[in-house]
Amino acid sequence: MIDFGRVQKELQECTRDMEASGIKVSPKSDSLARLTGTIPGPVGTPYEGGSFQIDISLPDGYPFEPPKMNFVTKVWHPNISSQSGAICLDILKDQWSPALTLKTALLSVQALLSSPEPDDPQDAVVAQQYLKEYQTFVGTARYWTETFAKVSSLGVEEKVQKLVEMGFPEALARSTLDAVGGDENLALERLCS
Structure with a gap:
């Protein structure tokens, strides 16, 4: 257990x-x-x-x-x-x-x-x-990091704004986005559950 x-x-x-x-x-x-x-x-x-x-x-x-x-x-x-x-x-x-x-x-x-x-x-x-x-390995690893692991700060503000427009409090929208690594679909799923 x-x-x-x-x-x-x-x-x-x-x-x-x-x-x-x-x-x-x-x-x-x-x-x-x-x-x-x-x-x-x-x-x-x-x-x-x-x-x-x-x-x-x-x-x-x-x-x-x-x-x-x-x-x-x-x-x-x-x-x-x-x-x-x-x-x-x-x-x-x-x-x-x-x-x-x-x-x-x-x-x-x-x-x-x-x-x-x-x-x-x-x-x-x-x-x-x-x-x-x-x-080549270093270049590919860096590219994958840029593509999959970086959350642009501009994108975060836009996502927070979108969630606020849907009626969620800004602080909650921000903390939920942070908890799911900036994935707005996961954040929405969490906020709605």
Whole structure:
């Protein structure tokens, strides 16, 4: 059975440290078994400036079993499937320990963005490009970050305005858009549910 008291504590810890780490975790619905994590792209990498959304589902055995994490935001990386967002990371598999938290797991995923392991790939095509045509890899990774992981500030204001015109309070529209990574359809879905 999932220890929901612990999950609550972990969410509070993430909220407290958000300014420093940039890592955010929020419940997807009423259930704490389905969460959304957001990590900033590490500085000095092709992912810099991006905001990456990760789907988190907690198995019944959490924290004794690892959380299942998948990138929602498309990302070009040897250890992350460019198709499904699956992540190849030992602590999400056999190296998990109940001492780890959602925050440490997301920090590890963020660290993976900084230091790919092309010899243990999740996406063989990306790994080959990383090993054989590094500059092309960097360019593609940067392009994917620009295309899929960056939310333009202008767009956010327009989306907030649209939601306000539909009758939602501005602060609520803003916080909901923020919680869903700027996806106005998801924000609307959340505001209407």
